[in-house]
Amino acid sequence: MNGKKIKFQRSVRRFKNSLPLTLLALPAIIYFIIFKYVPLYGLVLPFKDYKFSKGFFGSEWCGFRNFEFLADNTQLYIAIRNTILYNFVFIILGIFVSVTAALLLFELKNKYVKLYQTILYLPFYISWVVVAYAARAFLDMDYGLINKLIEMFGGEGVLWYSNPSYWPAFIITANVWKSFGSNAVLYYASLMGTDKSLFEAAKIDGAGKLQTIIHISIPSIKSIIVMMTILSIGKIFYGDFGLFYNLTLNSSLLYPTTDIIDTYVYRSLVKLGDMGISSAVGFLQSVFGFVLVLATNFIVRRVEEDCSLF
Amino acid sequence: MKKRTAQSYDREDRRFEIVCHLILIILSVCCLYPFLIILGSSFEAQKQLVITGYRAIPVKFSLEAYSSIFSYPERIFDAYKITAISTVLTTAGGIYLESTLGYVISRKDYSYRSGLSMFVFFTMLFNGGLVPSYILISRWLELKDTIWALVLPGLAGAWHVLMFKTFFMAIPPALIESAKIDGAKEYTIFFRIIIPLSKPAFACIGLFLLLQAWNDWYSSLLYIETESKVQLQYLLMSIMQNIEKLNNADPAQLGINAGMQNIPSLNARMAMCVIAAGPILVIFPFFQKYFVKGLTVGSVKG
Numbered sequence: 001m002n003g004k005k006i007k008f009q010r011s012v013r014r015f016k017n018s019l020p021l022t023l024l025a026l027p028a029i030i031y032f033i034i035f036k037y038v039p040l041y042g043l044v045l046p047f048k049d050y051k052f053s054k055g056f057f058g059s060e061w062c063g064f065r066n067f068e069f070l071a072d073n074t075q076l077y078i079a080i081r082n083t084i085l086y087n088f089v090f091i092i093l094g095i096f097v098s099v100t101a102a103l104l105l106f107e108l109k110n111k112y113v114k115l116y117q118t119i120l121y122l123p124f125y126i127s128w129v130v131v132a133y134a135a136r137a138f139l140d141m142d143y144g145l146i147n148k149l150i151e152m153f154g155g156e157g158v159l160w161y162s163n164p165s166y167w168p169a170f171i172i173t174a175n176v177w178k179s180f181g182s183n184a185v186l187y188y189a190s191l192m193g194t195d196k197s198l199f200e201a202a203k204i205d206g207a208g209k210l211q212t213i214i215h216i217s218i219p220s221i222k223s224i225i226v227m228m229t230i231l232s233i234g235k236i237f238y239g240d241f242g243l244f245y246n247l248t249l250n251s252s253l254l255y256p257t258t259d260i261i262d263t264y265v266y267r268s269l270v271k272l273g274d275m276g277i278s279s280a281v282g283f284l285q286s287v288f289g290f291v292l293v294l295a296t297n298f299i300v301r302r303v304e305e306d307c308s309l310f
Numbered sequence: 311m312k313k314r315t316a317q318s319y320d321r322e323d324r325r326f327e328i329v330c331h332l333i334l335i336i337l338s339v340c341c342l343y344p345f346l347i348i349l350g351s352s353f354e355a356q357k358q359l360v361i362t363g364y365r366a367i368p369v370k371f372s373l374e375a376y377s378s379i380f381s382y383p384e385r386i387f388d389a390y391k392i393t394a395i396s397t398v399l400t401t402a403g404g405i406y407l408e409s410t411l412g413y414v415i416s417r418k419d420y421s422y423r424s425g426l427s428m429f430v431f432f433t434m435l436f437n438g439g440l441v442p443s444y445i446l447i448s449r450w451l452e453l454k455d456t457i458w459a460l461v462l463p464g465l466a467g468a469w470h471v472l473m474f475k476t477f478f479m480a481i482p483p484a485l486i487e488s489a490k491i492d493g494a495k496e497y498t499i500f501f502r503i504i505i506p507l508s509k510p511a512f513a514c515i516g517l518f519l520l521l522q523a524w525n526d527w528y529s530s531l532l533y534i535e536t537e538s539k540v541q542l543q544y545l546l547m548s549i550m551q552n553i554e555k556l557n558n559a560d561p562a563q564l565g566i567n568a569g570m571q572n573i574p575s576l577n578a579r580m581a582m583c584v585i586a587a588g589p590i591l592v593i594f595p596f597f598q599k600y601f602v603k604g605l606t607v608g609s610v611k612g
Contacts, residue, residue: 021414032430177341
């Protein structure tokens, strides 16, 4: 009995001692509970037959019925396929372009590097809405730069916004365009942080530029590349809503190649008001994303301990 | 084996450097051109634009797009005002919440440190998704169509909190210890000692929040119904999509549509774009080092 009392007193004292810090963090803790933890009830939402009028607690349980709707939904399959394929290409091409740019920046040791960095970083600052306007300036049927060029060479303009088959190329270009610069600068910063003596030693040993890049530069940023990749793999079921919604002008003609899970969920929620399907898809996204992060991290840790995320 | 002289090394280096420059110049042009085409078209006369299309260098320089926008500036001013208010609130509130939480979990002597860290980290792994957040904001908190719907959802996130934590971990604990011995309270320590010491951290995350709030259009899409309460980026987006709808509708319908006269001309659309993105593009490059710093810290295991 006495032991319990001492234990209790100790924890009271501990609570009192840490109270000032707890109070300092309290607003943030409350924010996290309301806006991050309360929405987690969404993970049980797909198992309910949600009715706006009845609310969350009033609505009845319905087991896996919402998931059954997903089983033979061709549109959803297309959206899932698109999301995964696009993200796959984004990850690989994104790494390739940004690492190349970082290595090039690193090879130059003069004042122009700063200017290049600033320019390459610019696309990072603007929203997808503005990118969509720029894309429109290139792809507009009547006034777009590309069609004007085609006409100049005697060809006939293409209706880009009604033909889905061109869009994978446009989407991938836009995504790489917007993100490679900031990532390149990130990799460049971490290259600058590596031990200079390694590069000098390589030079003394007579290693060529290419050899130095392959054997020293790339390995020295390997762990940060892997880390960024794990994070992206965890988000492979999440598409960039802004990119796909704005760039395509949300045109239904383009859905076959540009519809992704997020735009699909948004449509079924806002346009159709279908809570069942959208919450079921959200559930699967969250669970698969979590499993993927854990799995990738596990594999990476087995292969190369230093590169793992946690 | 081939023996290389110092001279051939130099020449090889030189050639390599030129190739590097060349590729970087091409990449830079690719990055800049879309901006130039927006800027150029916004200064093109409408009549010329219809003939030559969007171009980076205007054939007939004209300010008509800007003057036409500023002759009816109400919508833009409204949107600017909303964006400015929500940006200030998001940045200030976000910094306060994220820094205090990050500070507390960076303190090794805080008893609930590991529990609270887990509490933050967990939100990175799981989220409820769009639907429950939407119900939370619109039904339970009844924030629909208010400025709070633009501010609150994106106020604080685990990623920034952990960035703050990593920043604060670099501050020597002895500093806090000695302040405590001198009788300073936790609040005083945080506001008087920690904050002045970590200005770069605050600048960095503040800029991230600012950028995110300025470029936000998604919150307006989900939660705002009144036209005068939308953010700038959303206004821009809705202009484009409305034009698209008008273009696809049949002419008979258009006749009865009173909004028709308000379709901005081609150059005015681009000018809107310049007005919406311009401030950020002019100011932010000066603060680029903070962004780089933030991204570097954020990717370090904490």
